[in-house]
Amino acid sequence: MSRKEELRRRILKYFLLRGKATRPELVEYTSSRAATVFDVIDELKSCGFLVEPGRRGKRTGRKAPALTLHGTAGYWLGVDFRHGGTAGIIIDGCGEVICREELSCARRDLNDCRREIGELVRRLRKAAGKEWELVSGIGFADPGVVDPDNAVSRKAVNIPGWENAATGEWLEGEFHLPVGIWPETMIKTRMEYMLRMPDVPESIFLLTLDDGVGGGFIRNGELFVGSSGCGMEIGHLVIDPAGPVCKCGNRGCVEALVGENGIRSKMVQAIKSGMKSSLDMENFSLNAFLEAAHSDKAARIVADQVCKNIGQALSAVVMLLNPSMIVFGGALSKLDSILISGVRRVLELNCFAGALQELKLELARSDEFDTARGAALRMRDKVWLGE
Ligand SMILES: [Zn+2]
Structure with a gap:
């Protein structure tokens, strides 16, 4: 990775965690030359990742205007599948909630589990209406051990049938969107960190x-x-x-x-x-x-x-x-x-x-939808950082 690519990645990661920053803050954070940092910022703006509403137009006083992530650059769907129910959410690129749903059905085997998850995603699709077209990926918080590289749910001891299931492949086939799977604790840990920003x-x-x-x-x-x-x-x-x-x-x-x-x-x-x-x-x-x-x-x-x-x-x-x-x-x-x-x-x-x-x-500061939100955010980061 070239030094400029590395800087681009660092700056984008900074936004993905914190949501906003000013140009002087980024220069200080990266300890790089202002001109180089500004080049990277302009490139991220032209790619549609960042917006800088205060830079032109109305005066913002002495304070440098903040750059933020671009909300409509993509929507993301998050699923929190857990013991006793499933929570789902659609967020915009800044993490703002577009719609959310909760569902719990009787589960005896893997098919019941999938029926519950599939129905939840369909409800979210309905709630999003026309904006569904903006949804660019699904992040899935898994209650058990996972193989994230192959998007396979290995095992959750307290959920019947949730064992060696190709969850990623199945969801991609159902909804024609890229899917990422992570253990729920990982998602929750990152959310607790982000909620303290x-x-x-x-x-x-x-x-x-x-x-x-x-x-x-x-x-x-x-x-x-x-x-x-x-x-x-x-x-x-x-x-x-x-x-x-x-x-x-x-x-x-x-x-x-x-x-x-x-x-x-x-x-x-x-x-x-x-x-x-x-x-x-x-x-x-x-x-x-x-x-x-x-x-x-x-x-x-x-x-x-x-x-x-x-x-x-x-x-x-x-x-x-x-x-x-x-x-x-x-x-x-x-x-x-x-x-x-x-x-x-x-x-x-x-x-x-x-x-x-x-x-x-x-x-913990997270609410009952924050794990689903965290999964959606993690998927956004995976796609935007090209992981
Ligand atoms: Zn043990």
Whole structure:
């Protein structure tokens, strides 16, 4: 890649993450000669990627006018296929929502899954009307392990039939658009980073805590996934070798301890040892537990144990990656202050003080459509950067 191409890529990437910038900001960011930067900006404008509404016409005062991405240079469709339902969205080139839909059907096998996804995309097509013509690609957030190079869904343990499915090929055949597939945690991590713009921390470790537990790490806008894409599998970090058996076959993984089954057996133990609880254990659900954790004595004690497990796994993360921020997503983030203070206590016991001084612990900021939006944005970036 020539130096100019490299600069073009850096500048375009800057816009894809931040949405806007002024010419002086880009000169400072790239530490390149102003004339070279302006050449690249003009080229990106003539290719239709950027617009600079304030440059001609009305006076904008002393401040340099901002360049932004070009909204109608292309629309992008994002799908968030997950346990219990599918969310979909169409966004413009700046990430603004054009339309969104949600759907959940009974799923017994792969055909049911595909019927749900296909119907969702058709509803979005209908909602977009004439603007459907602008849609240039589909980004798909997959709930399990994926092979992104071949757009194949390898396996999601909690979705029946979702195994070795050529999701990309199927979607391309149905809707005649290019398709990109990424693991949902990767998409979510990038969204948490983008949602904190412009005051974004240098690095974020995202921990998603549902029945499944996932992790993602992003630093200076770049995701780190390891040399074969298997990094950040914090859910299957063994923290209690004598613990319960996990879906992966090992014993005492984080996921086995803090997933729904793990929490249920902790509750049973607590009640057996004489702790009072108002929770109906016959009809136990994660949500009922999470609601009770702030008031029920046994549930609160179990919540503290769960935070201890999570804190122990995160101690390894803090010692290895030294992130500037840890973000908690998923159902267990409803534990809110119990989770944040419980985890911080464990980290303080286990980690070097130097790694904790600047460390922020926060809850996720994304809403229920942000993963679909993130998948659409990721597809936009893939196409625009020519990846
Ligand atoms: Zn496991």
